Amino acid sequence: MSIALDFRLTQGRFTLDCSLASAERVVGLFGPSGAGKSSILRVLAGLARPETGRVVIGDRVVFDAERGINVPAHKRRIGFVFQQARLFPHFNVRHNLAYGGWFARHRPDARRFDQVVEMLDIGPLLGRRVAALSGGEAQRVAIGRALLSDPAMLLLDEPLASLDASRKQEVLPYIARLSAESELPIVFVSHQLDELLRLANRHVAVVQGGRVVFSGATADFLSRPSLLGAEGHKDTGVLLKAHVHAHDVDDGLSVLACPQQRLYVPHLPGYAPGAEVTVHVRARDVILARAEPGVTSALNDLRGIVVHIAEDAPAHAVDVILDIDGQRLDARITRKSAAALALRPGDGVHAIIKSLALAEQAWQRLGGL
Incomplete structure (x- = not known):
């Protein structure tokens, strides 16, 4: 209505x-x-x-x-x-x-x-x-x-x-x-x-x-x-669109398909496999890396492409906009980090996100975004 x-x-x-x-x-x-x-x-x-x-x-x-x-x-x-x-x-x-x-x-x-x-x-x-x-x-x-x-x-x-x-x-x-x-x-x-x-x-x-x-x-x-x-x-x-892929109850996690890549979030009870969800990912919770990070405590490593870099972000920060399988993901990093990475539009990058940073931020979608 x-x-x-x-x-x-x-x-x-x-x-x-x-x-x-x-x-x-x-x-x-x-x-x-x-x-x-x-x-x-x-x-x-x-x-x-x-x-x-x-x-x-x-x-x-x-x-x-x-x-x-x-x-x-x-x-x-x-x-x-x-x-x-x-x-x-x-x-x-x-x-x-x-x-x-x-x-x-x-x-x-x-x-x-x-x-x-x-x-x-x-x-x-x-x-x-x-x-x-x-x-x-x-x-x-x-x-x-x-x-x-x-x-x-x-x-x-x-x-x-x-x-x-x-x-x-x-x-x-x-x-x-x-x-x-x-x-x-x-x-x-x-x-x-x-x-x-x-x-x-x-x-x-x-x-x-x-x-x-x-x-x-x-x-x-x-x-x-x-x-x-x-x-x-x-x-x-941003709000990422995803589907519930599976639940790892023993480890207290749910595995989302986003859409081809996997995203680990704290367990979502009551969400059946296949259920559509959105995940609020804060820009300040995203870490960027040029190469695959290897073994870290962060479970989420999403591969993406740099779309745009904005250097007018507050607090001496730089906002990096990524394309993750057709979805937008924002990362806010320091200017020092941006200079060290020397990112340019079109570059491939790894977006690393702790699962606990997504606690209580995944919800059932209301018919899409």
Whole structure:
């Protein structure tokens, strides 16, 4: 489902001028706190009314200031999950989930209810009161309630922001599974890069100071450190496309085909051989060598061709862009190292990457990049 937004919204002293269009099923909104990301979701959901502009979801105009169109929130079929779970404390989990069905076009049957419960692994919680839930459990129930409302689109407004690190790791795989396995269009808000890349590995829009300053492919977003936040230069890199080739459980590794070469990453449980994944490789984690390095502690040695060398990288560094079997790989090295290697476009090179540098950075692909 596509979205097309072009509106102006004023809230107190803050003005949001939003222009955003995407035909991707999952769109990530990224940017600092207070940039306007949540306000965009509120406009999509019909919870905030712009002064001017137009909002189109799929082929349906839900807001048009000039034509006087403003479809009420309850008729937009939008599932909204907030930072806080906002469950009803006087209901148990089963009744909270059932409440979502009251807003569905067709009341969910037992099969649909069971599907959502299984996807989010909340079966053991059905009889519990809200007060007895952990923060992570409550967010999973909130997501389930939104899904059972039979939405045409799901909006996730930093659903992990209120959770500590351990609870985030508890909930994130369920949201990732929802993103990967469901056909439901999702707009996901975050200011954490790792969350964003795991859930929106195709399209990202960057919001800064009330404006959308970038909207495009996640791979292009990753190559522009100015968009990645104050420490963005540390995460600049690429997304490599790969398939799971095999699992080496004894050594705690998964072997990926990328596409002809092998890439070793920390074990990816639940990914069957043949599954498509993306791997975020940071430029600063890539070591370059002119010749085959021989025996080292780094398991990954990808052979590539130098495409471009940029000497305007920050911190007295040089960015080297490689072609690895038709895919781009970036390496950030010091100027001293660049001088010693004396690389030129067209040169063959070995890109060496530690497997542990790829920990928690391989995710199921959402239909390609």
